[in-house]
Amino acid sequence: MLTMKAQVLIRPKQGILDPQGLAVEEALPALGFSGVSNVHVGRLVELEVDDPAQLDAMCEKLLANPLIEDFEVVLSDSSGA
Amino acid sequence: MATRFGIVQFPGSCDETDTLLACSRVGDAELLWHKDTDLGGVDVVVLPGGFSYGDYLRVGAIVQFAPIMGAVAEHAAGGGLVLGICNGFQVLTEAGLLPGALLPNTNLRFTCQQADLIVENTETPFTHESAPGEIISVPAKHGAGRFYAPPELLAQIEDGGQVLLRYAEGHNFNGSVNDIAGVTNEGRNVFGLMPHPEHAVDPLTGSDDALKLFHSLASAAPMAVGSGDMT
Numbered sequence: 001m002l003t004m005k006a007q008v009l010i011r012p013k014q015g016i017l018d019p020q021g022l023a024v025e026e027a028l029p030a031l032g033f034s035g036v037s038n039v040h041v042g043r044l045v046e047l048e049v050d051d052p053a054q055l056d057a058m059c060e061k062l063l064a065n066p067l068i069e070d071f072e073v074v075l076s077d078s079s080g081a
Numbered sequence: 082m083a084t085r086f087g088i089v090q091f092p093g094s095c096d097e098t099d100t101l102l103a104c105s106r107v108g109d110a111e112l113l114w115h116k117d118t119d120l121g122g123v124d125v126v127v128l129p130g131g132f133s134y135g136d137y138l139r140v141g142a143i144v145q146f147a148p149i150m151g152a153v154a155e156h157a158a159g160g161g162l163v164l165g166i167c168n169g170f171q172v173l174t175e176a177g178l179l180p181g182a183l184l185p186n187t188n189l190r191f192t193c194q195q196a197d198l199i200v201e202n203t204e205t206p207f208t209h210e211s212a213p214g215e216i217i218s219v220p221a222k223h224g225a226g227r228f229y230a231p232p233e234l235l236a237q238i239e240d241g242g243q244v245l246l247r248y249a250e251g252h253n254f255n256g257s258v259n260d261i262a263g264v265t266n267e268g269r270n271v272f273g274l275m276p277h278p279e280h281a282v283d284p285l286t287g288s289d290d291a292l293k294l295f296h297s298l299a300s301a302a303p304m305a306v307g308s309g310d311m312t
Contacts, residue, residue, distance in 0.1 A: 016229060017184075017187060019185060019187050019188070019256075020185065023189055062138070062143075063138070065142070065182055067181070067234075
């Protein structure tokens with residue numbers, strides 16, 4: 001069966017305080033890395049699906065919480081043979 | 082007839098026993114199992130604290146699809162009383178039974194402390210035995226208790242009198258918007274809060290301030306539309 005590989009990138013919505021991103025942003029200069037800003041920490045879900053058309057619904061229902069997170073679906077090569 | 086409380090035990094629940102004991106002080110209480118598909122006729126359903134399904138993906142995200150959640154949603158839709166404590170609150174927001182979402186605490190720490198809460202709206206089945214503005218001392222312990230709702234929804238919650246509990250000044254340790262500690266739905270029959278009322282029912286553990294909440298529930302349950310006694 002032909003399946004598609006997909007990556008779902010889930011990010012905290014803009015404007016919502018992201019303490020994780022902030023903590024990383026503050027940690028980097030402490031290690032000597034300067035010039036870093038706008039750090040946000042999200043989630044990556046990798047999956048293989050038979051029907052990529054269902055991905056948006058999967059995101060809305062489970063993978064992301066649309067109230068607090070944005071998601072982006074990235075499809076890559078088919079992995080089936 | 083005594084009010085019947087059903088406390089749902091999920092894999093990863095950890096406060097079901099204290100909740101059972103707290104409910105037993107004001108009525109009959111029993112545990113329900115997450116794989117059950119009916120509520121056995123209880124009047125009040127309580128989703129206890131803990132880390133259901135390991136908090137995988139997001140807190141409360143996976144549990145909304147547990148077999149029993151269909152019956153919980155049905156109970157709520159019929160006007161039955163539902164209480165969600167801590168993880169139970171997170172679950173109810175994820176399941177769409179309560180507005181808003183719970184985000185990681187701004188301090189990024191799992192924080193355990195006694196919190197002073199102001200009782201706001203007392204015209205609900207959960208708070209009718211309290212006085213408006215009353216301050217109660219209740220323990221809170223969580224890593225993801227920062228209540229959030231986008232501006233429009235927040236205004237709706239505030240205008241609708243859906244905020245039942247607020248952290249008193251200096252007690253909003255998790256960064257919740259408008260100091261919100263507990264909200265109800267529009268129908269005022271589903272209530273979720275991050276602090277743990279079941280740990281504040283006996284002076285032995287420092288406070289019995291939250292016993293009123295359970296008394297409120299016990300006396301309001303027979304009037305609730307979805308009460309098990311009426312079906």
